[in-house]
Amino acid sequence: MAKDNQKILAIDDMPTNLALLGLALQDDYQIQIATSGARGLELAQDDPPDLILLDIMMPDMDGYETCRRLKLDPRLRDIPVVFITAMNDAEAETHGFALGAADYLTKPLNIEIARLRIRNLLERERLRRELQRREAALRLAASVFAHTHDSVVITDAENRIIDVNNAFSRMTGYSKDEVLGKNPSVLKSGRQSAEFYESMWCSLLGSGYWNGELWNRRKSGEVYAALTSISVVRDEHGRVHHYIGLSADITPLKNHELDLERIAHFDPLTGIPNRVLLADRLSQALAHTRRASNTMAVCYLDLDGFKPINDQFGHDVGDQLLIEISQRIKDCLRAGDTVARIGGDEFVLLLLDFNAAHECQAVLQRMLDRVAEPAAIGGHYVSVSASLGYTLFPADPADAETLLRHADQAMYTAKQGGKNRYHLFDREQDRLCSVRGSNLARIGSALRNGELALYFQPKVNMRSGRILGAEALIRWHHPERGLLLPAAFLPDIEGSDLAIAVGNWVLRQALVHAAQWQAAGLNIPLSVNIAPRHLLDADFVATLQAGFAQYPQLAANCLELEILETAALEDIGRVTGVMRECQKLGVSFALDDFGTGYSSLTYLKALPAETLKIDQSFIRDILADPEDLAIVAGIINLSAAFNRRVVAEGVESAAHGLLLLELGCDNAQGYGIARPMPAEQLSAWIAAWTPHQEWRLGPGRQTQPLRVG
Template identity: 65%
Template structure:
């Protein structure tokens, strides 16, 4: 690159002088000419020169006045001014120097001497400017050093402390006089290994710089985290002159980071891993198990009886109970095992390095005993137990999510079998549960798609040939499989919310059909089957009343609810009250499948049902099986003794009807009378039905 020539401004009103100076200086400098003081000030203001050659004797504004203007301007005042004059008096030189002139050139002057003086003045000015810049840099560095929020420590080539700033003292607690001449190792906390510091010094040797986090110890003995940067400063011979270390105290930031990590990975109540950290732990456990070639137990634990305690005594008691239970479980585990909380009162355990099933069961037995120990919390006596399901990897060779799901399924089996026990996952049960889940999903989709319909099977008096009513029977009108009987899908949804929803739909649809028939002149009693969970639902009677209010044309006694003995088995006293409340709405009851339970006589005495329905399994087989015939006779005698109406299901042939009539049972339904049909077809059947003549002659 071509070095830029310094610019010299020549101010002189004599053209001959200007020409002479221009010729003398043009090889080394850029020469700018001004013929008056005013013009010189103007040109300097636009682009300040490196030096000014100024004639003293000029009209209007002489050199002295021009110099005064230059020195009064903050931008121009430091430019060296050299007076060029023919005056040789001492007074003129004194005045010029007092005005700030740097030198004098007396006409006539020697050109070589003039060049040397001008060069010396420019070099001196450059040195002055460089010194001024360095002084400014030093003042800035000193200000940064003194006022920096970061701690700064300077050491010599032997790593002995030379200087520290105020922030160093604030963070470390050490004054300069306490550490000067010492090695910064005085701050070591002992948390970093020797290998850590070896790597740090290696980085400084290779690249003259290192940065990272160091845990130091302050004068009070407290450990703090320092985000540190160390630089090597070398001299002109590339030898290490000193080191500069800068650090900031990030202890609070590290604590916040640690707290955030705990929030993200640990349960805030119990302090044990949450579901997020569990996912990481189980992946590590699976990898370890594969290497160790042992067993890993994945266990799912749910507390029995926690919700009533939480509801009765409040969340504070419930939370403390969870904390206590967590401590008890941890007492049964090793440090290498994992206990995680994945729900309100649900936990997952990972027990690794197991040799056989019995070893795991021994641990789980201890956990069950520990959890079941009663305690006192906030003055309340509390006691819970645990249901535990578990599976083994790699015997159960699946991914982490599937293993947890399998343990969860096994836990539900433990609950179903009486709680306070553990159960090992059974793949066969899992396949059954999976198939049931898929079936449930299909039924749920069919209900949402309005694929269910009601068919109606007549109930008659065989001897008189009269219609008693009809039973509403649900069917699934599958677009691909056709009409599906209830026995194929209702067991799949037993005890679920979907069973309640379908039950409500059956009730609403049956009442709509009754009202429709009534408008067509048909006034009959319609029976519907009610599932146990539907009957025992808290809103059942209220819903029934609402539905009747929506159909004001219907008369009392038009609806009969058929319930099975298993409904009463759950809570016979409550079922009896529900039946009484429904009967006040004009609803009748029949005990369906009578005789199949173990306590039929108890139900017959306790429940206010008007009708008994002989289960079709007895009726169908009574012609060939003497035991079934005896049961049918017994039920008929019971109905007479307890003054109950009686109807027999499963009358599939004329012979079945004849035998029932001979035994004293006149009311029946079955294929020998009619199969279930649509509501429109039932009207046609009623108009055309004729009972078998053999029944009328009996």
């Protein structure tokens, strides 16, 4: 406490009595004057001084009463009071000290002695306050030491424990007596290396402070995480006197971090890395492969036949199968390899440190064989296979994202090639995929921009001339290439989601035209070609129902769906189910391009199609090729035997039609009847249509199909 901050309050009804003393003190202290006891009390209460000089003999309230009131105030009672009086008797002095006075100065004052005694009193008061402050600090420290939830450890210069608090015992399980004199290393868990502790002590002795995370072990053996700070306390000579360590148990926080880490980087079902961790592992694997100058394989694996198992036995069995397959794949990997599940039944593998491609292929084949083994799950024996695509780095010098895409493309090739096999990425195939991607984007744009249109090709009864209906055929009004036929763009969208979008557009447009013609008094049944992926889409029947709901006035039999025979046989059970659902709506079916597939009697009986359409490749050459003629005659006889209607495609001349009539096929379509035309031309064509004269005069007596050969 500096002198220039100390204040002395002088209370005297005749301040001139203290003039000499005030002059002697004013250079070292702040001097405040009060001319009565009451005023002195007010000033002291407003801003307590460090020392009070108090005259005894004063009117109204003498010095004794003033002192007594000062000592009653808790804020003022410790302030030293020095009586200044002319009375020089022991009784007055005793009375003053009894009231709590610190000293007596008698008049006349010896200025030098008074100044020294005042200085000593103020110094003693300063020391008293400092001691009081330190005692309060010690009490606070002791309270904090005893009651804090953080562990406190105090060690001596040799790092032997000399004191711990209750929180230490709660955290570690050790009592104070069990650790006194021991080194804190008794808590070490072994999780952190000797180098870690060397670095800690280097920092501690260098800067006098260290903080970080320690993995310690409780008395019970349980490992826990502690956020710890250690401070060095030195003596006045700079030597280490003791160390103080403060620790907080952060095990729940660390466990939560581990849970978040697990959620963020590992698949919750199988426990293997997920897509996020895969990206990090792939980056590291690429760097490792570059340094090692060898080969790594990036593989994309998709299970074959997993969805039917999920559908038949439920998701619990499916999940257990995925766990089993994940473990089998892990068992086939070597140290340093990675398997990650990136969704559903899709996995990515990173196989490192190959010197030749055949080494990789041996691992992949072993993996395929292991995956294909049956598994007993939930009382069921189930089995799947895998289609696996892979690419080799650095032979394929792409970045991480592109490598995954290449492996994915190769996987699809493996699946299309028969499944349960692996396939190496092919650059030419990638180029074709890129071209197809561009084409898909352009066709999607054409769909959105109204560049697609429907043309209609009539189907007729050649014998009677009756209009049977019309087939809706898609066309593309390409801004640069002109009018494009389906063969120029539909193959690009086959198997994609865009095929469904285009198919739905065709259905909607066909219903729009059918409704418009019906409103004009023209009932024309329309045929629409349906792609296999579109037919088996989960929403197909619902979409068809919604389309009919928009046009409730349409006749139930206004729509026929044409499906490829070969496509129907890929999943005959599902196709048959969809067909029967559509037939409940009044929709009929035709097997398109019949004769180019299996044409099995069993399949023909199973598929509930009302019509067979003979492929134009057979019709085109029946005038000159006896084999094609025999095939066509056989199909016509087959349709009669199964009570199916038959329509011949590709009738290009009157001669074609005449021969078909002789064979017993009256229904046809083709350029010899009409080319596909825009919707606005169909009504006029129907009004003007007459069959060829020779068809009307032809084999009218023929009532049964001819048998050829």
